[in-house]
Amino acid sequence: MRKLPIFLVLVLLFPNFCHSQDLYVSGYREVMVRTGPSLRNKIIAVLKTGNSVKLIREAEGDYYLVALPDGREGYILKGYVTEQIPPEHRVQLLEDQIAKQDQELDRLLKENTRLQAAQEEIPRNEAEYTAQIQTLTLERNQLRRDASVSSFLAGAGVLLIGWLLGWTRLRLRRKSQRRPGLNLSL
Numbered sequence: 001m002r003k004l005p006i007f008l009v010l011v012l013l014f015p016n017f018c019h020s021q022d023l024y025v026s027g028y029r030e031v032m033v034r035t036g037p038s039l040r041n042k043i044i045a046v047l048k049t050g051n052s053v054k055l056i057r058e059a060e061g062d063y064y065l066v067a068l069p070d071g072r073e074g075y076i077l078k079g080y081v082t083e084q085i086p087p088e089h090r091v092q093l094l095e096d097q098i099a100k101q102d103q104e105l106d107r108l109l110k111e112n113t114r115l116q117a118a119q120e121e122i123p124r125n126e127a128e129y130t131a132q133i134q135t136l137t138l139e140r141n142q143l144r145r146d147a148s149v150s151s152f153l154a155g156a157g158v159l160l161i162g163w164l165l166g167w168t169r170l171r172l173r174r175k176s177q178r179r180p181g182l183n184l185s186l
Contacts (some may be wrong), residue, residue: 021055023066023081024089031081033074037063044074050089053081 025031025047034041037059045068047053053066056073063075085093 021083022052023055023064023076023083024053024086025049025051025080026082026084026086027080029080031076033066033068033076035074037061037065037075041075044068044072047076050086050092 027049029049031047032043033045033047033053034043036042053068053076056065056067058078059065059075062078064078064081065073066076066081067073
């Protein structure tokens with residue numbers, strides 16, 4: 001609701017933006033933009049074929065009130081302007097568009113060549129990566145076996161050391177029990 005008054009103020013203060021329609025100088029000529037809707041008024045600008053102006057409103061008689069690209073306003077005869085872009089101007093626009101499309105086509109062709117090279121690289125990389133995966137898998141399996149053997153040997157070593165310590169302690173206990181008994185019986 002608050003936007004409506006703002007819009008109305010803009011429409012009233014800046015009518016150029018509300019009714020603006022592009023008009024183009026038609027034919028092969030130069031057209032005078034004047035300060036008023038008559039041939040007696042002062043010329044403020046000279047437009048050539050293909051130049052554009054913004055239509056503000058229809059004026060008295062055979063004139064339009066227009067806005068020039070630099071912001072000035074003036075009157076121009078209706079018969080010298082058209083809503084359609086003149087053929088020469090259209091040709092230039094189309095040539096510009098074709099040039100842009102040619103540049104885009106060149107860019108896309110280069111990108112396509114790069115992508116094809118990358119696609120050809122994929123099978124070679126895949127073979128390398130497959131070989132690396134196989135090598136790493138073999139190394140991992142070898143490390144697991146080595147870890148299993150190391151764990152087994154460590155466990156066997158602990159068991160053997162524990163058995164030796166226990167056996168040695170038992171022998172020492174038996175010896176210590178025999179000596180006092182031997183000394184008593186002598």
